[in-house]
Amino acid sequence: MSQTTTNDSEDGTLSKDQEDSPSIDEGSCGMGGGSALKKGPWTSTEDAILVDYVKKHGEGNWNAVQKHSGLSRCGKSCRLRWANHLRPNLKKGAFTSEEEKLIIELHAKMGNKWARMATHLPGRTDNEIKNYWNTRIKRRQRAGLPLYPPEVSSQTFNEDLQTQTIGEFSSVAAPHCSLLQGTDYDIPDGMMDHLKSNQGVLSYAAGMPDISVGGMLTHGLGSSQHCSFARPFIHRPKRIRESETLFPGFGGNTGLPLFDQFQGNACGKISRAELSFSYDPDPGTRGL
DNA sequence: AAGGTCGGCAACCGCAGCTAA
């Protein structure tokens, strides 16, 4: 939209911006290469080179793109550009209401698993979904609205309970969740206090009127819904970062387990038929 | 009209998982 993604000259020749590019980085992207790598917006010339390269060699082996095509872009940058903008069958434009419903539904189920969510939205990229969601969070926070419509919260919760009851992924979930389903969850007092004090601003909790943070903990964290909420407490560097986002100031070193695996299992079961809730993606803010 | 703020988007960064040597 606003961003110029192809900012070279009309005739497609190498424009000035390719020479004095927004920024030249000496071997960033993790891997050095010695040669200066360009950063910033892609030009249509670069796009063409990348498309041509992928046509000839296929996707993957992104680091070879720089070597073989002469593009001054690191492999990561090429992969991202291809995945988000050049890949065929990409759907452009605003999300349809169906897609919005699906995103909300999926996020309620799996949390910030953008890539996984993208697999349920053909033609959409994880980046698009992530951007959409982040914007949505901002809007809803500003409007003081819950993140999820109540229908989504309770529906998702019930589905997951059902799912678990019939043992759809119990073989995977059990080892993790059993740790949480005992009577003594062993939640440190300080942590509990922190959770309570943050409840008002917890985006997840805010969207779950029936499942307050306290309720989550006393209710049993066995469902995938709960487990995904439990993720912020996971003892793992990456998750700690996440936890700091959701629970500022809380370090997350509680030794609670990781649920990503069975989340993935649970996530694959969503069908369009489930989207029966009445919903407004952003009540009161759509017309912003 | 000018300045400030917001919304939307593209792209970068750092980390983790996977795999081949």
Added chain:
DNA sequence: TTTAGCTGCGGTTGCCGACCT
């Protein structure tokens, strides 16, 4: 078994146009 390279993912930042005051 270890290690280095590659890839993918999620978080974050910066840019720019639109809108508001």
